[in-house]
Amino acid sequence: MEPQGAQQPEELERGAHLPQQPPADASAIVQFYTTVGRDSQNRTLDHILQCNDAAWEIYHDYIQWVFPLHEISGFSHDAQILTESDVALLSSSPTARANMARSITRWREFLGISSPKARDKWADWATERNHNLLRITRSIRSIRLFGMEEEARALYEDVMQVAKKRKGRISPRTLAFWTRAMEEPAMQPMRGAPGGPGGLPGLQAAAQAAAAEPGVW
Numbered sequence: 001m002e003p004q005g006a007q008q009p010e011e012l013e014r015g016a017h018l019p020q021q022p023p024a025d026a027s028a029i030v031q032f033y034t035t036v037g038r039d040s041q042n043r044t045l046d047h048i049l050q051c052n053d054a055a056w057e058i059y060h061d062y063i064q065w066v067f068p069l070h071e072i073s074g075f076s077h078d079a080q081i082l083t084e085s086d087v088a089l090l091s092s093s094p095t096a097r098a099n100m101a102r103s104i105t106r107w108r109e110f111l112g113i114s115s116p117k118a119r120d121k122w123a124d125w126a127t128e129r130n131h132n133l134l135r136i137t138r139s140i141r142s143i144r145l146f147g148m149e150e151e152a153r154a155l156y157e158d159v160m161q162v163a164k165k166r167k168g169r170i171s172p173r174t175l176a177f178w179t180r181a182m183e184e185p186a187m188q189p190m191r192g193a194p195g196g197p198g199g200l201p202g203l204q205a206a207a208q209a210a211a212a213e214p215g216v217w
Helices: 028-034 045-049 053-058 084-092 094-111 116-125 131-145 149-165 172-183 201-211
Strands: none
Touching: 028 084, 028 094, 045 094, 084 094, 084 131, 094 116, 094 131, 094 149, 116 131, 131 149, 131 172, 149 172
16 A cells, blocks of 8 residues: 555545455454455455545545445435444444544545644535535444444534535535434434424424535435
8 A cells, every 4th residue: 555645546446456345244344344354346444544645535436435324315326324233233333433434534635624724624615515525424424323322522623614615515405414414313314304303403494405405415
């Protein structure tokens, strides 16, 4: 594996040079986060985390593995869907949680919220309709599914601060989705209308129009 700075974006395309993971009883996403499991393109978590920012920006089929959810993705039909059993295993596994902590660190670096010196990256994503806004929604909820509420809260608060400093470049619609991802029950469907079973009525006005739309992550 070459150093991150020397990598080319295409290195995230496939991990075909890696050996295949043997079959196991655990689901593919549990293997991915607890052993040396591979995603649908045969990439390990280590491989993905070592790729550079250009690769993270260009490719769209890895984020569903790095930040898995309990419902179908609007962008990747190969993505694993977490079951309640998966969530129980991942949230109780020190290895899975340690690996998620590594994913969070890399994600924060990508977004430029790991250091005040990195804020020049904000202009790359903190603009309405940028696909990374949807990834943030996914990541906040996914981190919570690993039982890491404090880490999810820290990410949520930091991106909300970025939105505030960007002065209206991120819409209330997007902010409402981030808030839903953080405040509603972790297993609450993100596609459901806010204010429904387990939802937050206070978000109804801000997110009602967006809640019924597909592809929010």
